[in-house]
Amino acid sequence: MTENTLYSEAVELLKRLISTPSFSKEEADTFKILCDFFTQKGVVFHTKGYNIWAYNKYFDASKPTLLLNSHHDTVKPNKSYTRDPFSPDVEDGKLYGLGSNDAGGCLVSLIAVFLHFYEVQNLKYNIAIATTAEEENSGKGGLESIIKELGKLDFAIIGEPTLMDLAIAEKGLLVLDCYAKGKSGHAARDEGDNAIYKALKDIQWFQNYRFTKQSETLGPVKMTVTIINAGTLHNVVPDNCTFTVDVRVTDAYSNQDVLKIIREFVSCEVVPRSIRLKPSSIPKEHPIVQAGIAMGKKTYGSPTTSDQSLLDIPSLKCGPGDSARSHTADEFIYLEEIEKGIADYIQMINQVVK
Secondary structure, eight states: OOHHHHHHHHHHHHHHHHTSOOBTTOOHHHHHHHHHHHHHTTOOEEEETTEEEEEOTTOOTTSOEEEEEEEOOBOOOOTTOOSOTTOOOEETTEEESTTIIIIIHHHHHHHHHHHHHHTOOSOSSEEEEEEESOTTTTOTTSGGGGTGGGOOOOEEEEOOOBTTOEEEEEOEEEEEEEEEEOBOEETTTTOSBOHHHHHHHHHHHHHHOOOSOOBTTTBSOEEEEEEEEEOSSTTEEOSEEEEEEEEEEOTTSOHHHHHHHHHHHOSSEEEESOSOSOOEEOOTTSHHHHHHHHTTOOEEEESSOOGGGGOSSOEEEOOSSBGGGTTOTTOEEEHHHHHHHHHHHHHHHHHHHO
C-alpha cells in the first residue's frame, strides 16, 4: 500500500475509535474494532484481555525484534468539553474527539507503519505491534499482562504524542503513602505527641532534599507532597498524620534505590502504592535515535509516564500530536500530523531494519 492509502485508512480507523467509548477497563468495543481491522487486512494476531499483538509475516526467531506499541483506552471526557467527545468532526484540518491526540493518532499511525512492513522480506529486525489497554489508569491488564507473551524484544517505539520528537528518557513514578505516629492527648494540657509535628519534619525533608545523582536528560528526581490528613477535633492532639508524596524518578536511579534512600532519612512509615512504573531510556547512540536526529528531530527527557515504564528494554517515546493537548477539553489532532507521523516513522525505521 502507498503511504497515501495507509494515511487514509488510518484516519478512517481513528474516526471509528473516537466514535466508540473506550475508558480504561472498558475497551471491549474498540478491541473488537481493532480485531476486525486486522482480520480484514489478513494479519494473524493474538489476543489477551483487550490487548492485541501481531508479528510481521516473515518473522524469523533468529533475528532481533522491534516492538511498536500504543494504547486504545482513554480517560473520561474533561468536564469543560463544548463538543461531543465521541463525534469525530474535522474542521480546519483538525480531527476532534476524545482520544484523538492521546493516543489514537499514534496508535493508528503505528498500525499503518506495521502494515507497511508486514509483507517485506529480509528485514534485519522482526516487527511486532501491540495495541493495548489500561494505559491511562496504569492498569495491570494492559501491556504488562502480555509482555511475557510477546517473546524476546530488543527495543521499542512507544506511541505517545511528542510532536514526533524523540523522548529518549522518561521519568518513573512512585506514589508514597506516609504514616506519622504520635500519641493523643488534650490540646489544653501539655500531653500527647503531636503526629502533625512529626510529619512536618519529614514533609520539610521531602521539600528540601536533593538527590546526589542527576540525569543528563531528565534532570533531578522530583518529590512533591500532594495530600495530607490528620486530626479529628480541635481540642485533641492527633495521634496519626498521613500524607502522600508524588515522586518522579529519573534514569539515574531505580525505584527501589529511591525508596531505600527515602526510608533512611525520614521517621514516618513509607508505603509505596507500586514500584512497577520504572524510569526508562534509550541511548542517544542507538540507531533509531540517530535516524531521528539525522531527520532534524529533537531529543528530550519526558516528565510524564506511559507504558514505556513497564518495559525492561531500550525504548523511545515518539508520536504525532502534542502532549499539551492530552486530557484537555475539545481534544484534537491535526490530520497533517498523522500523515507526517506515518511518513516519519517509516523513514526512521527503514534506517534500522533494512
